[in-house]
Amino acid sequence: MIRRLLSEQSTLRTAGSFNVSTSERPIVVVGAGSTGASAAYHLSKMGQKVALIDRGQPASGMTSRSTALVRNHYSNEIVARMAYYSLQALKNFGEIGNSGFVNNGMLFLGNSVSKQALDSVLPILARVGVRTERLESQEAAKRFPELNISDDEFVHYEPDSGYADPVATANSYASKARELGTEILGGLELSGLSYDLSGKLDAVELVGGRRIHCSKAVLCTNVWTNKLLVQSDITEELPIWAAAHPVVILRRPKQYEGLKPSVADFPSKTYYKPEGNSLFFAGSLDPEFDSRKVEPESLPVEVPFEFLDFLSEVISQRIPAMREGIVHSSYIGMYDMTPDQHPIIDELSQIGLPSAFCCVGLSGHGFKLCPALGLMTAEMVCGIDDPTFDWNRFSLSRFKTGDLFSSRIASVNTIA
Numbered sequence: 001m002i003r004r005l006l007s008e009q010s011t012l013r014t015a016g017s018f019n020v021s022t023s024e025r026p027i028v029v030v031g032a033g034s035t036g037a038s039a040a041y042h043l044s045k046m047g048q049k050v051a052l053i054d055r056g057q058p059a060s061g062m063t064s065r066s067t068a069l070v071r072n073h074y075s076n077e078i079v080a081r082m083a084y085y086s087l088q089a090l091k092n093f094g095e096i097g098n099s100g101f102v103n104n105g106m107l108f109l110g111n112s113v114s115k116q117a118l119d120s121v122l123p124i125l126a127r128v129g130v131r132t133e134r135l136e137s138q139e140a141a142k143r144f145p146e147l148n149i150s151d152d153e154f155v156h157y158e159p160d161s162g163y164a165d166p167v168a169t170a171n172s173y174a175s176k177a178r179e180l181g182t183e184i185l186g187g188l189e190l191s192g193l194s195y196d197l198s199g200k201l202d203a204v205e206l207v208g209g210r211r212i213h214c215s216k217a218v219l220c221t222n223v224w225t226n227k228l229l230v231q232s233d234i235t236e237e238l239p240i241w242a243a244a245h246p247v248v249i250l251r252r253p254k255q256y257e258g259l260k261p262s263v264a265d266f267p268s269k270t271y272y273k274p275e276g277n278s279l280f281f282a283g284s285l286d287p288e289f290d291s292r293k294v295e296p297e298s299l300p301v302e303v304p305f306e307f308l309d310f311l312s313e314v315i316s317q318r319i320p321a322m323r324e325g326i327v328h329s330s331y332i333g334m335y336d337m338t339p340d341q342h343p344i345i346d347e348l349s350q351i352g353l354p355s356a357f358c359c360v361g362l363s364g365h366g367f368k369l370c371p372a373l374g375l376m377t378a379e380m381v382c383g384i385d386d387p388t389f390d391w392n393r394f395s396l397s398r399f400k401t402g403d404l405f406s407s408r409i410a411s412v413n414t415i416a
């Protein structure tokens with residue numbers, strides 16, 4: 001699939017020869033990660049003329065660094081509904097392509113400190129229709145004997161959760177959008193938006209001086225959004241920053257191979273995901289990581305040894321069999337954080353850019369939501385009266401009015 005898209009891309013037209021019929025200017029979606037590719041697919045499905053552009057290829061941004069956990073455990077009902085919808089979509093992806101969804105289940109492991117907060121999520125999940133089992137420590141230890149679960153701990157078990165392949169998902173959306181008429185243009189970097197004298201959006205401008213005339217622009221540009229916006233005469237930047245998140249990949253020993261559940265380990269503020277037969281991805285849920293801002297262009301490449309050491313210790317305590325695991329590799333990715341850890345899905349007229357829309361600030365949990373986010377973005381851009389999910393809840397203005405999302409589980413990040 002990826003190879004097919006790439007080889008097709010090599011024959012793609014460049015912006016200079018991008019031949020948009022003058023009668024109908026396209027909606028230009030910028031950023032072909034899981035968000036932009038899904039938005040382009042949903043817009044094309046609604047009959048819109050779309051161009052999806054990226055300075056690289058589909059999924060070359062943070063989508064390719066995602067650990068891609070797909071779960072429903074959210075403490076805000078609208079987000080739990082979006083996650084539930086998205087999980088069904090990724091699981092039944094057939095018509096669109098291959099999402100690589102694997103149903104390994106997920107455990108949310110808490111203790112007396114997080115008990116009240118975690119348990120308060122259960123009625124929300126029940127209303128949404130998410131299957132969740134609450135297991136006391138003894139029952140949890142019986143069901144998951146490879147995990148060390150102490151007496152004051154308990155588990156919420158989501159049997160229908162899993163993980164997916166984010167690169168395959170974004171490429172599938174892009175490929176299907178192409179089938180529906182979307183132009184996919186790789187290797188084009190947007191430098192700004194230009195407006196005519198009447199204040200109407202005229203074109204997206206590209207590095208090198210070319211432009212694509214358009215009716216609307218949709219930014220799905222993750223941590224790079226503000227860099228792009230400051231070149232477009234905005235009145236203020238979006239409240240988004242880049243936070244570095246290391247991921248360590250281990251190779252599992254024979255005795256811990258096969259299909260095993262993922263774990264959000266609240267006491268240690270870590271998460272881990274056994275992938276395939278023998279890999280094991282692990283990262284942090286510590287909000288400390290979110291508050292440390294980094295420059296996207298100067299992201300550190302080395303995962304600090306102390307982090308690796310800390311994770312090894314936590315994992316070997318929790319899963320004694322993993323003491324025999326070996327480090328496979330590690331990398332650092334970036335989350336596009338907002339102050340309340342939830343996306344901004346809005347038109348940007350309020351910062352001086354009418355007809356420009358965005359779906360950004362996904363705060364490290366946007367992959368699993370990509371089916372819903374793409375649908376919501378498309379419905380917003382098309383001005384659908386009765387949207388599937390109320391995208392207004394994700395407006396930019398909430399950071400001014402104070403109507404922020406509040407997480408019940410404030411001590412860990414991304415499990416908002």
Ligand SMILES: Cc1cc2nc3c(=O)[nH]c(=O)nc-3n(C[C@H](O)[C@H](O)[C@H](O)COP(=O)(O)OP(=O)(O)OC[C@H]3O[C@@H](n4cnc5c(N)ncnc54)[C@H](O)[C@@H]3O)c2cc1C
Nearest residue numbers: 031033034035055061062063066068069190333366367368
């Ligand atoms: C380490 C890590 C672990 C994660 N784990 C999970 C998880 O377990 N579950 C989950 O749900 N989410 C997870 N996420 C988050 C998730 O990966 C992202 O929210 C999701 O993939 C959304 O990506 P995106 O499409 O918004 O951004 P990206 O994939 O970054 O796409 C943005 C695109 O915009 C392009 N672009 C930027 N600027 C320009 C420009 N000026 N011109 C042209 N193109 C431009 C880039 O090239 C890029 O391809 C994780 C993220 C990281 C980093």
